[in-house]
Amino acid sequence: MDLTLDPAAFRDRTGLPALLDALGAGEARYVGGIVRDTLLGIAAADLDIATVHPPEEVVARLQDARIRSVPTGIAHGTVTAVLPSGPVEVTTLRHDVSTDGRHAVVAFTDDWREDAARRDFTINALYADPATGEVFDYFGGLDDLAARRVRFIGDPLARIAEDHLRILRFFRFHARFGETIDADGLAACAARANDLMALSRERIASELLKLLVAPGAVAAVALMINRAILRAVLPEITDAAALATLAEREAAAGIVPDPIRRLAALVPADAAEAIGSRLKLSIADRRRLIAATAGPGDEGPRALAYRVGVTHAVDRLLLAGEPVDDLPDWSPPAMPIGGGALVARGLRKGPEVAATLRKIETVWVAEGFPDRTRVDQLADEAVAAALRASSIDNASADSSGLA
Structure with missing residues (x-):
């Protein structure tokens, strides 16, 4: 694996050179997903920057450079720089002062290793110098990336105690990147699975829905069921077989995986309404979750799509094991007479x-x-x-x- 990033890889983003100049050479680095994904050859959407400057100084520097900023999380050190090519989060190096499993009180620092130590997984704690592309790895993230292994930084139980959502993130990142499961991380997640009860259902839903469309979602969910990870918050999910079948049908039909459709494959039909409410899904997503298992009807795919909409029709047909033909590319016509x-x-x-x-x-x-x-x-x-x-x-x- 190449241990450096092409220093020109992101410079074509309009406004980024000016932002980096404003933060100062050697005082800001790319961090997290942008480094990880670039090393893996994956197109990275979000670009995050870590800096030694306190957030108030970041705001002042951006103002001097005539770059608009938004204090999106300034208490935790995050300022969003609004560039013509899109927003970039700039976060001051920090370490945790206290945590309660849901929120953290942080203090700012100028120590890069200290900042890396508070992150969740080694593959997310990689930094790169924007000018040279040099990658900084403090906890073996490059080796884990090469092994396709998701591993907590330090003691997994301590990381989970800091933020209980890391249980779900462990499986989501494993479903996306993992090939070798980290035994210590898996054991810690199983031991602390009940901690998920302390989280808001919105946070649980957000992570779960992202997990369900990851490449390794089926195997990850099966592992979670086997280790009773979801039992405390979603006891209705007891079998991944229907999810596996749906994933095969999506692949065969060339249809992009959808999180609500895949959730519908996991939950019993008579529990869909309760689960949609518990996870505080949008009204539209709740209705879709409930309707997904209603069956294919008896008029044919296009007639079904005309009556319920293409998205709902595709859900129902795939879950029922019926062909979807060219339905995803078809637009129902309007009745040509009134x-x-x-x-x-x-x-x-x-x-x-x-x-x-x-x-x-x-x-x-x-x-x-x-x-x-x-x-x-x-x-x-x-x-x-x-x-x-x-x-x-x-x-x-x-x-x-x-x-």
Whole structure:
């Protein structure tokens, strides 16, 4: 593995050279995912910078350089530099003063190793000099990266005690990067799994949904179930077999994994509403989770997509083991006729128009969404039938009145 980054690798990001100049040579380094992913040859989206400067000085330096800044987490040392190419988080070196498993009180430092020591995993504690590309590794992260191993920095139990979310992060990063499971980390996560109960359900949901779309999600979730990691917060998740089947179907159909769909494969259908509420998913995601196991219907994939939307249809078809064909690239057409056209053909406004329109729509969908010429023909036939029925009803009523 190359131990240096190409110093020009990120310089094409508009505004980044000015930001680095403002922070000063040797006083700022790339850190975390940008270093890890670049070494692995993975395109990195977010760019984080660590610096020796206190946050107030960072703000002043950016102001002098006419770079807009936002104090997104200034109490914890983070200032967001708003560049034309996107935001960059600049965080002052720090160490933990106290932690309670959810929040940390930090103090700022100018010691790079001290900053690295408070991070979760060795592969996330890699730094690189922007000018030279030199990589700084204080805890064996490069070796772990080469071994595709996710390993806590220091004592795993101590790291988990600092932030209980690291239990889920251990499995998420293993699902994304890992090949060799770290036995000490796994044992610590299993021993402290009940600590997840102290976390907000939003934080749990965020990590779990990210984990579910990672390349190694199926194996990681199976391992979590085997070691009772989720039992305290999601006891309904007891088997990864349906998730494995869904992942195979997604791959075969060339469909990108989706976290809500994959969550639906893990939870019992009768528990979907309760779990969606417990995880505080958005209303749209809760509805999708509940609907995902409703089955494929009996009208065919496109008819289903027309009635419930493409996303919901793909969920239901994949989970039911039905083919999705070209559905992900298909846009349901709009019904090419409305009630006004039926009124123009002689129907009186009211419930009869809506009922006739539904009948036309049913045939139109069943015939595979034919063009306007066929729809006009269907409308002529439906209106004629409705007028005949109305005439018969009126005649019957008149006859009854005469009697």
